[in-house]
Amino acid sequence: MKVSDNTLRELTGYRLQRATGIAMMRYKAVFAQFGLRRTTFSCLSLIVETPGLRQSQLGEKLSIERPNLVGIVEDLNRRGFIEKSVSSEDRRAYSLRPTAEGLQLFRDAFAAVQELDHQITEGMTKQDRTAFHSMLEKLESNAVHSD
Amino acid sequence: MKVSDNTLRELTGYRLQRATGIAMMRYKAVFAQFGLRRTTFSCLSLIVETPGLRQSQLGEKLSIERPNLVGIVEDLNRRGFIEKSVSSEDRRAYSLRPTAEGLQLFRDAFAAVQELDHQITEGMTKQDRTAFHSMLEKLESNAVHSD
DNA sequence: TATTGTTATACTCTATAACTATA
């Protein structure tokens, strides 16, 4: 019996979700080596980049609903990778900062992710990668705004 | 290590998951107009393309675990978009075929998805789109095989 | 009255173990 799935492969959305789904399994495995999930790494990354930011800002930047952020931040805090301090400006809010251990974890995990980035884009030229990034950005922008 | 203002945006994986996540919301909304989910549409598409195939083949092609296929196939069947008939070769298996209504639903939904494909790739040339598809295919292949 | 962080909860999507009926 002939079985082909050419129809779906014509669709940008299908290719996108298919490629991303498979790639994300690999990223998940890499993060797991550091005891991290994808969202946890993203949060740590932004806290390293913007020490002192608040959960509300973190959630907005990463499009993570605040209830879902609580467990992530608690996990990073409990394991000593970030510190929560009550904001001096607003006693409702917490300022989030990486610890030395958190910074080191970020550096190690970031390097591992860059390595995987190179693996999954193997066979592309430098220009290909740049063009690919641009197209993803364009696509994201279109998906947000063409509503 | 220099920490830029856009650390996560440097990462292929982050851009990929970010763009895909936002795009999938749009596809979800389009499919919902036809009473379909993304996976349900994929299944209908493959059944239209390959009338007579079995659930096991469907699941393998689309990387859907067979338990998760049961509800999808039941839904399409209950709503009269496909027919299940016991295979003459193997009485454990069902052959899946689209009905006339299922074929029409597929055509309508497919056209709507193609329209959304064009919306989210707006601003890309025809060559850009082709290159983008190629790179997604390359990436998927790398993600599967560089393990 | 509005906002920050939180709790509880629910819904989707996906993954695994084990059953039944056939092979």
Add this chain to the structure above:
DNA sequence: TATAGTTATAGAGTATAACAATA
């Protein structure tokens, strides 16, 4: 014994409503 479809269930990931403390 192996396979096709099924059932039950569990785990991520994500979403909304409502609360206490503070603004």
